[in-house]
Amino acid sequence: FCEICLTNNCDGSAGKIATMIALVSSDNERFEVSEEAASQSQTIRNMIEDGCADGGIPLPNVTSSVLAKVLEYCNKHAATTTPDAASTEAVIGSAGTRAVLGPARHGPVVLRAVPCRAAGRRCPEGCRLDEGQDAGADQATFKIENDFRPEDVEKIRKENAWAFEE
Amino acid sequence: MAKRRRSVASGTDTTIIPDEILVSEILVRLPVKALFRFRSVCRSWRAATQDPRFVRRHLQLSRAGPPSVLDVPCEPRLEDYWSQARSKELEFRRVSPGGGVGSPPPVRAELMLAVEWSAGGVTALGNPVHCDGIVLVPTASGELFLSNPATRECFYRRFDFVDDAGGGGGYDYDVGHEVLTLGVGTWEPTEDPPYAVVPRRPICTPGAFYYTALVASADDPRPSELLRFRTRDETFDVVPNPPCFSGGVIGDLDELTELRGRLWCAHARAPAAVDIWLSTDHDDDDDLEWSVAYRVELLRPVKEFVLPLAVSADSDEVLLSVDRRVLYKFNAKKRALEIVVDMQRVPDLYGAPKPELPLRFLHHAVPYVESLVSIHRRNY
Numbered sequence: 001f002c003e004i005c006l007t008n009n010c011d012g013s014a015g016k017i018a019t020m021i022a023l024v025s026s027d028n029e030r031f032e033v034s035e036e037a038a039s040q041s042q043t044i045r046n047m048i049e050d051g052c053a054d055g056g057i058p059l060p061n062v063t064s065s066v067l068a069k070v071l072e073y074c075n076k077h078a079a080t081t082t083p084d085a086a087s088t089e090a091v092i093g094s095a096g097t098r099a100v101l102g103p104a105r106h107g108p109v110v111l112r113a114v115p116c117r118a119a120g121r122r123c124p125e126g127c128r129l130d131e132g133q134d135a136g137a138d139q140a141t142f143k144i145e146n147d148f149r150p151e152d153v154e155k156i157r158k159e160n161a162w163a164f165e166e
Numbered sequence: 167m168a169k170r171r172r173s174v175a176s177g178t179d180t181t182i183i184p185d186e187i188l189v190s191e192i193l194v195r196l197p198v199k200a201l202f203r204f205r206s207v208c209r210s211w212r213a214a215t216q217d218p219r220f221v222r223r224h225l226q227l228s229r230a231g232p233p234s235v236l237d238v239p240c241e242p243r244l245e246d247y248w249s250q251a252r253s254k255e256l257e258f259r260r261v262s263p264g265g266g267v268g269s270p271p272p273v274r275a276e277l278m279l280a281v282e283w284s285a286g287g288v289t290a291l292g293n294p295v296h297c298d299g300i301v302l303v304p305t306a307s308g309e310l311f312l313s314n315p316a317t318r319e320c321f322y323r324r325f326d327f328v329d330d331a332g333g334g335g336g337y338d339y340d341v342g343h344e345v346l347t348l349g350v351g352t353w354e355p356t357e358d359p360p361y362a363v364v365p366r367r368p369i370c371t372p373g374a375f376y377y378t379a380l381v382a383s384a385d386d387p388r389p390s391e392l393l394r395f396r397t398r399d400e401t402f403d404v405v406p407n408p409p410c411f412s413g414g415v416i417g418d419l420d421e422l423t424e425l426r427g428r429l430w431c432a433h434a435r436a437p438a439a440v441d442i443w444l445s446t447d448h449d450d451d452d453d454l455e456w457s458v459a460y461r462v463e464l465l466r467p468v469k470e471f472v473l474p475l476a477v478s479a480d481s482d483e484v485l486l487s488v489d490r491r492v493l494y495k496f497n498a499k500k501r502a503l504e505i506v507v508d509m510q511r512v513p514d515l516y517g518a519p520k521p522e523l524p525l526r527f528l529h530h531a532v533p534y535v536e537s538l539v540s541i542h543r544r545n546y
């Protein structure tokens with residue numbers, strides 16, 4: 001039993017001072033986040049471990065409005081995820097299309113869609129932030145309601161079937 | 167790659183990214199293929215990706231991204247039997263010089279679009295031109311193949327021509343000139359060009375087309391000029407050639423192109439020495455001046471032409487296509503030429519099963535930028 005965090009399964013982190021990392025958006029706004037929250041991104045974690053994060057980490061292609069939302073989510077989930085569980089897959093829309101959102105280190109925010117294998121399954125909406133080919137992940141969630149009729153969705157998907165081939 | 171554990175994000179505690187930001191900041195940076203997948207997500211997404219402002223911004227961001235090259239391979243047989251032999255296939259492959267390490271650094275080639283004919287087909291391909299994501303491929307028998315390989319739109323048209331020539335939406339026909347505006351659908355004649363346009367690959371920019379023309383006079387037809395056709399007011403004027411042309415005539419091995427808003431000329435000063443001249447940064451309305459930007463020593467003499475395909479943001483590195491076969495990277499600071507890929511030696515690059523006889527394709531490479539610009543509708 002730990003007297004500090006008042007639980008039986010203390011990992012010893014409760015008494016530590018949280019290290020803060022600064023993330024700098026494209027419009028030069030600084031966001032202070034706990035190292036733990038920022039480390040949900042593999043890239044940022046690497047930078048921290050390499051000692052590159054001292055002056056703040058620039059994210060030249062993410063504006064402050066987007067970054068604010070992303071960090072809100074990360075802060076909420078920092079305590080509940082271990083560093084390796086950084087990739088939760090989530091979906092946009094209920095049409096069976098998963099969308100993946102990602103800030104790349106030096107490049108634009110990249111969104112990748114992966115067709116949902118079990119189409120028709122009712123998936124909660126949200127998305128995963130992922131970096132290009134690497135598997136670093138920040139997380140943000142947003143809701144999108146699909147206002148197409150199912151037959152229209154099918155028609156559009158058929159028209160653009162080539163886009164779904166890998 | 168880190169191991170991914172699948173778990174589903176809870177739907178209850180969510181933060182909302184406003185739709186406008188999602189579209190204007192995030193979707194607009196995605197590859198075209200991804201955007202086509204997202205058309206069925208919801209109505210506003212589909213509408214947004216078809217909106218001209220979105221298309222323009224997407225193109226702008228695409229231009230600012232890492233350079234890529236479009237390769238249109240052509241069988242040599244088609245050139246041996248010029249305008250007689252046909253191929254039932256036309257392919258557009260995107261070649262991305264990798265940023266990785268290794269000697270030579272890795273290159274990725276991706277088949278973007280393969281067009282097949284069940285009957286007929288295309289004759290030998292002329293030099294393709296590219297502008298804003300749209301590629302135009304003329305053929306020996308006077309056909310035009312137009313495509314946006316990223317969106318897979320295609321347009322194919324036959325012409326009866328007296329001279330064979332390539333045009334970027336403009337054509338020379340004797341001394342006439344007609345423009346086809348995509349989305350409008352008919353060829354409209356414009357004023358006649360003041361001089362006879364030579365069958366050479368033109369430079370195509372959204373603001374103007376540049377043709378090499380012979381400023382013919384009865385006794386000396388040799389000097390060539392650069393004719394500019396401004397699309398805004400559909401008029402011709404003459405702009406200066408780079409001063410390196412001996413006798414004022416463009417050399418047979420020389421090539422003209424446009425990169426990052428400037429006109430480029432690769433001039434073969436000697437068989438294995440190429441000087442690259444750049445025009446001043448200009449609007450297609452102004453006068454322009456030329457100056458030497460790079461001097462490249464090649465490993466062997468040029469046989470056909472040298473075409474600059476891309477330049478790095480800091481202008482230190484230039485990607486060059488030589489003789490429709492090899493891609494080189496020239497580093498101006500180190501004055502070093504490095505081979506990126508010999509496209510004839512690497513059939514694996516294209517994932518094709520190895521043919522029994524080595525099939526030496528000719529690789530028409532042009533600079534390429536992905537876009538959503540439509541051939542059939544005005545969405546730009």
